[in-house]
Amino acid sequence: MTTATLTAGHTHQVENQPPVLENYNAYTSDIALQEAVRREGAGWSEDTLKECGQVLGSPDTIKLGFEANENPPRFKSHDHLGHRIDEVEFHPAYHALHTLSRQYGLHAQPWNDPKPGAHVLRAAKGYMMNQVEASHCCPVTMTYASVPLLRDYPELANKWLPLITNAHYDPRNLPVEQKRGATLGMAVTEKQGGSDVYQNSTQARAIGQSGSGQAYELIGHKFFVSGCMSDAFTMLAKTDKGLSCFLVPRWKEDGTKNLFEIQRLKNKMGNIANATAEVELRGAMGWLIGEEGKGLNTILKAIAYNRFDCIHGSAAGMRQAVVQAIHHCQNRFAFGKKLSMQPLMQNVLADLVIESEAATAYAFRMARALDEVENNKEVQYFIRLGTALGKYWICKRVAGHAYEAMECIGGSGAMEGHMMPRLYREAPINAIWEGSGNVQALDAVNSFFSNDKIKKAFMDELALAKGKHPLFDEFLVKLSKELENTHQLEFRARSLTAHMALALQASILLTSQNTLIANAFCVSRLSNQDHHLYGNLPTDIDCSAIIARASIATKKD
Template sequence: MTDWQQAERFLATTHQVENQPPALENYNLFTQDVALQEALKREGAEWAKASVHVMGELAGRAETIRLGFQANANKPQFEPQDRFGHRVDYVDYHDAYHQLMTLATEHGLHASPWADPKAGAHVARAAKYYLHTQVEAAHGCPITMTFAAVPALQHQPDLAQYWIPKILHNSYDPRNVPDTEKQAVTIGMAMTEKQGGSDVRANTTRAYPVAKEGPGQVYELVGHKWFVSAPMCDAFLVLAQTKAGLSCFLLPRWRPDGSKNPLQILRLKDKMGNVANASSEAELRGAMAWMVGEEGRGVRTIIEMVAMTRYDCMIGSAAGMRQATVQALHHCQHRAAFGARLIDQPLMQNVLADLAIESEAAMTLTMRMARAMDSQQDEHERMLARIAVAAGKYWICKRTPEHAYEAMEVIGGSGVMENCIMPRLYREAPINAIWEGSGNVQCLDVLRAVQKQPECFAALMTEVKRAAGSHKQLDAAIAALPKRLEQAQEQPFFARQLVELIARTLQGALLQQHAPNEVADAFCNSRLGANEHLGYGRLTDAATAKQILSRAWPK
């Protein structure tokens, strides 16, 4: 045998693959999340532990994780007409997207607090949503909008009587057929236009009464919408101008007689992230719609829907942080370099512990707001939610992109590859910060809330003072809040400084009350006071890093 023939025998096995982490799959996201288990009990939904456990197991299955990859690898495709030439405005999604939607609706993520409104209902739903969207975030958009539409529709009882039972149905029907042929529907939202964006009062779409005018009456809408997300929903809450001003309308995809309603999709948006979910531009060519709520008070009517979608942005971003943290921890647990496992190396422990702290703080604030949603009959809870959801939406969503990047860097070159979830988490990370009101909109909303209802700031102060005396840096932050508010009220130029301090102080207060000392003190030492930082890997207490990591990933 020649030397070449002998070498050729081994060409198929030039090396042995080693020092590579196994795929992170077939694990339970809930049982591996100690902080979430504690929050579920603390915030009043321990009764839901079994169903949340099921969701955690489903989210960790290899086949469920694969659905997330498939849904994003196969973008929705727009078909304006069928093969015979009939206008259908059809958006074709990959079957993986439909399977994820089915999982979400069967487990009540779109409606459970409305279907069974009891103590802890919002907390239980938030926990499940937090677990499920770690698999794939984009399909959460129609789930969130359907969930958030209920408070707005309740302003119009005659419409609510027909539509809400279909919303509450725990099933998913993706067919492009009239709502009269469906037991279950999804609801979308179309507010913004080219010339205004977040300034919806600049909308030019007009609504013309077909016969009578006023709430519950039929109108025809003429104009455009610059951003219609999830255009295959069965109906949309939209804003249009009437003689009395901007009003809210419910616009179905099909008319009651079964004919196509002329909300015509022009094209799908070509987005950098959130690609499994279609977003579109559309024109309304006399589209039929019913007025919802008081004429001329459309923003007031739809703002309850917007408030709920903003809250879900908190859940979604916190979920993204958690999944990024878990991916980084799992990688470092199985990867060695320079003679030791990465998770045992001091500098890497600093980075990982910092990521874990930020993730837990985001989840803790989010779950506290879920309890506030459950307790809207309580004045303190209602006022706290009014200010803290806006601040939390701003801060948690703002922190997510850097968090995702840092976790990606931990994994290294493999974390940039599209067969890893990290590129998707990174592309998704900025979305929630921009959608449903960007950072400046949230900050101005905080100032507006305090101006109209000063008691909401009082509720915030009451909440954070529950942790007074537990940490020097936290006490200083609490004391600084009134001065920061006064400064921002006099000069909105400083509104971001106020809102960031509100969010970080509230997170610190909650962690001091509910998290282990090593987590709470590390957060307050690094995020509050003279030593505050916004980067990662700058913690100062090396002794507690291992405790923080074992809590974050007890595998």
């Protein structure tokens, strides 16, 4: 309707607005994901991934993500008769998302069906699911990560693992003996110290016999307990011998409620659908896992897998942000051209794609390492440093990436009906939990400098890309010099970690046969002094080709 044809009551037609991005196959529309899956050893799973991608790009599934977040969980401490119940009520969409994730095996598939590519397949499904809704993925991750920890302790594993690893999502608040499936959380952080877990004040003492698998009583508190309706939690508490790891169920074996009382739910800025609680342990019963005094080492086994999920979850956040930005710009005209054809917007979009692809390639290289370590324990050294570097770098890069993608969409990108505000609010979370940025950087530097096997595994991986790009070779020389300097390592930890992560990202891209992205990454990230904000790519990069690679053609397009 032109201005000339407007009549009273008809002020305008809605024009020049893109269709909602939905009704696409989240797998077949994602070239970088498909390449990563094939490259890292899960090409055999593509039929499954295509089916999964169809469901996860459908309007009905995308809607679940909105509903679960627009209707946050609500805590009920008591029932109407005054009984303490510690219930959290969720919107049905939250449960529907959990049911899907469980069906897809995000909680346990590589443990149930271990084979080369199993972790890569799970990562690919998780990568697509995180794009639909990230916050329910937190308890799914903690459930998945509990398996490699618990399986070493048959006294607990025999009872719990069959319930943790099966395909049933059962959200009922009942003793686990009456349930079809179980979900696990992890509660470490206390008020006086999160990173510095040695400050934990929660006390534990054996009720009868002491030792792994025996019952202890825990008195204290936990300040952040996500997935707080889980059936049990791995927890740290102090015995006379020091920090120890426990499995604390919500219900005791005699069918009574464990003394695990939710005080309130956190009022979070992001990760809204996931219920994170403050909890009092008023003599809660928990079984010791492993040795007393060795709790941190014990629980780190699970934390390593949580950290991996932070990496691929953040890569997923970047992917969804960039496809939203590209989709908008391909369907919006300004100053006589599609926004996606405006040279400066092409510079920004292509730069966002490069970041997203580098994060994705990194995440899937790490997923392959998780597959390989099942049969080759030496791979643990690469995983140790690769996880710390990726958890630091990719989980940090995602926040700026989300902001820039939002700006590509303009004002509508900041409106709540759009996916973008949720991606933006989710973006900083992975960097904070499971070891915040500084803690990761210190961990990366400590592990590199304290363990020659870790150093060698890292340098061997970088050596695979030597000679593939002159800027990479130059960067390696500079990095090697930086790493020879052991002066003020703590103070320099962020810069060393960032440079190591960049080198690893570049080497993964350079060995992935993707010359377009690998070259663009090297010229924009390894030598370009201007790369403080997105949209500062050198002029000889083929932005159109990079954007085309990442764009989704929906049915409505």
